[in-house]
Structure formats: C-alpha cells, structure tokens
Amino acid sequence: FLGTIIRADLKLFWDKLVNHIKTQQQEDSLVRQALAGDHDAFETLVCEFSPVIFRSISRLFPDRNEVEAVLQDTWLRAWRALPRYQAGRPFLPWVMRIAVNRSRDIWKKKKELVFSDEGIQLEEFKDEKVSVEDRIIANEELEFLARGVSQLRIPYRLAISLRYDSDLSYQEIA
Numbered sequence: 001f002l003g004t005i006i007r008a009d010l011k012l013f014w015d016k017l018v019n020h021i022k023t024q025q026q027e028d029s030l031v032r033q034a035l036a037g038d039h040d041a042f043e044t045l046v047c048e049f050s051p052v053i054f055r056s057i058s059r060l061f062p063d064r065n066e067v068e069a070v071l072q073d074t075w076l077r078a079w080r081a082l083p084r085y086q087a088g089r090p091f092l093p094w095v096m097r098i099a100v101n102r103s104r105d106i107w108k109k110k111k112e113l114v115f116s117d118e119g120i121q122l123e124e125f126k127d128e129k130v131s132v133e134d135r136i137i138a139n140e141e142l143e144f145l146a147r148g149v150s151q152l153r154i155p156y157r158l159a160i161s162l163r164y165d166s167d168l169s170y171q172e173i174a
Contacts, residue, residue, distance in 0.1 A: 027091040035082055042082075046075055049092055052166045053099050059161035060103055060154070070106065074099040093172040100158065107154060 033041035053074060058067045078095050085094055149160055162173045 024088065024090065028087045031082065031085055031087065031091065034079075042079060045091065045095075049095055050075075052092065053096060055165040056096065056158075056161045057099060057103065059149075059157060059165055061106075066106075070099065070102055073102055077102065090172060092166070093168060096162065096166060096168065096172075100162075103158075 027045070030041045030045050034045065050071060054067060054071055057070050057074075058064070061067050061070065074095065077098050081098065085091070149157055152160070159173060162168045163170070
C-alpha cells in the first residue's frame with residue numbers, strides 16, 4: 001500500500017515537472033519570437049498574464065482606471081526590457097516585478113494608499129444549491145478580510161496579493 005502511494009506521489013511530481021518544463025519552453029519560445037519582432041507572440045504573453053497581474057494590482061489601488069494605467073505601463077516597460085529577460089526563468093515573476101516597481105513609483109508620489117475591494121465581486125457560485133444566506137455570509141466574510149488586509153502595511157499587502165491573487169510561490173515572491 002505504501003509503495004502505491006509513493007509511486008502515485010512520484011508520478012504526480014513527475015507530471016508537474018514535465019508540465020512546468022513544457023510551460024517554461026513555451027514562454028521562452030514566445031519571448032524569442034517577440035524579440036524577433038513577432039507582435040502576436042508578445043500579445044499572447046500579455047493575454048496570458050494580464051488577468052493575474054490585474055488582480056494583484058487591483059489589491060493595491062482602489063481606482064480601476066489607475067490599475068489599468070499601471071497594467072498598461074507594466075506591459076510597455078516589459079516590452080522595452082524584453083532583451084534583458086533571462087530565458088529559462090519563469091516569465092510571470094519577471095513581469096510582476098516590473099508591475100511592483102511601477103506601483104512603488106506611484107506610491108512614492110502619494111501619501112496614502114487605500115486598500116479597497118470596491119468593484120471586485122465575489123465570483124458567482126457555480127452550485128445553484130447555495131442559499132442566498134450563504135452568499136451574503138460569504139460576501140460579508142470577504143469584506144471583513146479585505147478590511148483586515150487594508151490595515152496592513154503596503155509590503156505585506158503586496159505579499160498577500162502576489163501569493164493569493166497571482167498564485168506565485170514563496171520563492172517567486174521573494
């Protein structure tokens with residue numbers, strides 16, 4: 001029985017490793033194509049990673065227009081910095097670093113940042129059996145959590161956003 005579990009764990013680990021390598025090779029290929037002038041390849045990277053970056057940035061700025069401006073500026077800076085991207089390294093942490101640096105530039109110009117979940121709605125429940133009461137409770141819990149996170153200092157808010165909104169590993173965040 002133990003041998004079966006170990007083999008299953010090894011297979012799962014192997015499958016994840018193979019998938020990671022394939023994904024990394026695809027990212028590297030898209031970057032090489034973009035560097036060669038293929039705008040569609042860069043657009044593919046933008047479409048792939050923009051939702052994750054947008055979610056992270058939206059945790060740092062209350063104004064959706066400001067979030068969109070930071071996201072657009074992030075991609076412009078990424079395009080310009082693309083020759084400095086190191087092949088073989090994950091693309092998301094690299095471009096996320098650009099977004100974080102851009103956000104810091106904006107923070108330096110402002111005195112106070114407000115953490116807000118305005119405009120961010122709890123995703124619709126897939127299960128129609130969930131009662132309205134459960135939905136209201138879930139929304140209240142989300143608001144309570146957002147208020148708690150809003151009281152954290154900016155570096156801690158950023159770390160939470162990168163972990164839970166961007167789904168980056170602790171090593172990638174560091």
